[in-house]
Amino acid sequence: MACADILNLERDVHCLEEAGIELLHIDIMDGVFVPNFCLNIDILRALNKLTNIPLECHLMINDPERYVEDIAEAGAEYLSIHYEATPHAQRALAFIRRKGMKAGIALNPATPVDVLNYIIDDLDLVTLMMINPGFAGQKLIPAMIRKIAETRGYLNSRGKENVEILVDGNVSIENIPLMVEAGATILVGGTSSVFREGHSIKESVELVKSLY
Ligand code: ZN
Numbered sequence: 001m002a003c004a005d006i007l008n009l010e011r012d013v014h015c016l017e018e019a020g021i022e023l024l025h026i027d028i029m030d031g032v033f034v035p036n037f038c039l040n041i042d043i044l045r046a047l048n049k050l051t052n053i054p055l056e057c058h059l060m061i062n063d064p065e066r067y068v069e070d071i072a073e074a075g076a077e078y079l080s081i082h083y084e085a086t087p088h089a090q091r092a093l094a095f096i097r098r099k100g101m102k103a104g105i106a107l108n109p110a111t112p113v114d115v116l117n118y119i120i121d122d123l124d125l126v127t128l129m130m131i132n133p134g135f136a137g138q139k140l141i142p143a144m145i146r147k148i149a150e151t152r153g154y155l156n157s158r159g160k161e162n163v164e165i166l167v168d169g170n171v172s173i174e175n176i177p178l179m180v181e182a183g184a185t186i187l188v189g190g191t192s193s194v195f196r197e198g199h200s201i202k203e204s205v206e207l208v209k210s211l212y
Contacts, residue, residue, distance in 0.1 A: 001047070002027040002038050003136055003195040009043075012201065013051050016194075019205035023056040025168070025188045026076070030061035033085050034134035041067065041074050048075030056186075058106060058168065060133050061085060065092045072099035080104030080127040080166070083115055093122035104166070108132060109141050113150050123163050125186070126151055130179075131169035136191050140170040145178050152183025173207060180212040 001024055004012040016024065024047060029038040038060075048055060056078040057071055064081035065088070071079055079101045086092050089105060096103040104125030107115070109132055116126065128148055131138040148165060155163050167184040172192030179187065187208070189195070194204050 001025065001043075003190040009047075010050060013047065013053075015201040016205075017051060017053060019202045020209075021053060021189075021194075021205065023078070023186065024051070024053050026055055026057045028057060028059050028061065028067075029134065033062045033082065034060045036134045041070050044071065044076060045074040054078070056080075056104075056166075058104075058127060059085075060106075065095060068092070068095050068099055068101075072096075072101055076101055078102040078104055078125060080106045080125060082106045082108065082133075083111055084108055090119050090122055093119055097122065097124075106133075106168075109144060109147075113147065113154050116151075116154060120155070120158055120160060120163075123160070125164045125166055126155070127166045127168055128184075129169055130167055130171065130175075133169070138170060140172070140175055145175075145182050148179060148182035148184050173211065176208060176211045 026044050027038045029036050031037050054077040057076040058080045062085050064085055079096045081092055083089050083105050093103040102124035104127050105123055106127035108129050130140050130144045151165055164185045165183055166186035167179050168188040170192055171187045171189055193208050194201060196204050
């Protein structure tokens with residue numbers, strides 16, 4: 001939703017509904033963990049009133065535990081926090097589940113896959129950043145395709161075939177086939193796919209769906 005037209009959010013949400021989008025990805029930043037700001041909990045709450053599409057929230061803030069309850073109350077179905085943003089990732093993930101949401105851990109590009117080792121039983125979702133988070137429009141870091149495949153192998157070898165792998169950042173028309181082949185199961189569409197300039201959301205989503 002960070003790439004939608006903020007002055008026409010309602011219109012864009014209805015276009016996404018008509019196009020058959022399955023989740024809305026809500027980026028929330030604090031200007032500290034990442035050098036930018038983005039959407040917020042009020043927008044999350046408003047989107048929850050506007051649509052039945054499940055809301056999937058990606059927190060890019062330090063000490064994300066502080067806002068888990070507010071985000072649950074605002075109506076998110078999934079919540080991903082960053083591994084790098086808290087010294088107590090396991091406790092935070094368990095807290096997210098206790099509040100009735102599906103728990104996700106997000107990994108920055110430089111964070112290795114084996115940090116999942118001792119939180120693997122607390123996860124519904126792994127969010128793999130294909131770029132360093134903070135700004136739309138960046139180019140894929142090539143090693144991230146290998147990281148998707150490594151993560152899928154890591155999870156499957158531990159009996160966690162059901163844990164989703166979400167890819168976030170430069171999920172473009174060119175990159176989507178590579179990402180899906182490597183094992184991504186949830187694609188976050190931004191300016192290089194769903195919100196391409198000069199193309200309608202409907203047309204872009206149809207193209208994306210034809211790629212996998
Ligand atoms: Zn995101």
